[in-house]
Amino acid sequence: MESGQDAAVLRPLPLADEASAGFWDAARDGRLAIQRCATCRRWNHAPSLACPGCGSLDLGYEDVSGKGTLFSWTIIQEAPAPGFRDRLPLIVGIVELAEQPHLLLAANLLEIAPEDLRLGMALEVVFEAVTADVTLPQFRPVKG
């Protein structure tokens, strides 16, 4: 199956909520925005209704650099949902964003082979439009 609408509907799509809408809205615009506490300035992902650091409810979104390093990864060999059957093996990376230690985000790693993955390697965000409404931030190695 080619990528595009048919395959896309078989992949689970994110359903944005009050806390997460800012993340997905930014992704659709080609920006990586992460929730940040206005009180203690701590970055927070996944977004939540209160800051896990200080408990403040005053949270907003700010763009980040889109740079990070590879914290860990797995090579998915069995499709976890029907829409991934033609995408195996699928690399899921845990990316530590540059803005804050232990600010972690899961994404697929693109433009790299499993055997070339290295702990701590430099990564940058890219955007994959899955449907007209949904864009997923993904990551690839920083070139050069």
Next chain:
Amino acid sequence: MWAFSGKIAVAGIGYSALTRRAERPLAALAVDAVDAALADAGITRKQLDGLSTSPGMPRYGGAKGSVEGIDVVNPWYLSELLGTHHHLAWTGSTNAMVTQGFMEAAMAIASGVCTHVIVYRALHVPPGSYVNYESQYASGQEQFMAPYGFSGPPSWAATIVRRYFEKFGYSRKDFARYIVDNRANTQANPNGFWRGKPIVEDDYINARMIADPMSILDCDIPVDGCAALLLTSTERARDLKQKPALITGFAAGTHPAPYGIPMTLEDLWTGAEQVAERLWAATGLGPKDMDVGQLYDGFAPFVYIWLEGLGIVPKGEGLAFLRDGEGSLTGKFPLNTGGGALGEGRLHGMTQLAESVIQVTDRGGARQVAGASRSIATISNGLTKSTAFVISRDSC
């Protein structure tokens, strides 16, 4: 040290048949397990006055809901099946692991609310693949994982193992000895799903990969079945059929993972250290006082993370300890002596508790560790909702 240390005991163990797809509904298996535990202790349904469980069915994006008696067995429902609903004093139902329900049962007895409480866990294997994200949408925490194919718990565990391998220079080969010996322990466990099916190292090395480096043999086997434990006061237990296994102490963890990621190596360590600190404070004991360990192996790599978090070996050395056979039946610290959940079947921690009871009451047969006086059981991965227990011989 709490006031009721050693005053509550496990007095009976009961298992239903553990099979991949049972012909009878889950509720019938739960009744089998409860009756077996009562018979083991030598009491009747009429004497039972408490039931405790965690009834939840773990599903990840599953389309179908949970049906009472088929997918789940809640205590109020089981009570009706047993005909105990007229005289039960308390039922407990936690949304954490069932082992939290075990803690609540001990407290119900200590407080005088109940005299004989059954803690049970009934688990059903749904049709099809256990982990299959069938929903088109992902909400809540899953919205940051399922769209990336990161919805299966084995893939979460895989990121722990990968980071551990990379940091300390291990590979899957280093885990083969533990897996093979664990399966050997299972051969002496009458309840073991994998009884009669020993394996060799190559079986592990060549095992079907789910989410590299997690293979099918790194995961416990989902079963249809139920295990039950009967708790009562130690004083009362001494008058029953079996030797009592004393609950010396327990602890629960509250350390969360970063919300966007289900677990990280560092958070598992921190969580396990927190649970350990609380357990040693509750019991006045330490790692050197333990004779055997029943460490949670829903995903087997958690065993070496727990070894490190509990302070039994330094960080990074847990897998070497297992590679060298020190966790085997003949090693320095025998682990999962009945084969754990990996060999016995997925019962969400009941295996670790039951095997602790078995070891400190000399009921282990060919897998008995001679004179084992204290067993530590840990359940879950170290993060919030994890629990740990010290179960001791009556003479301790």
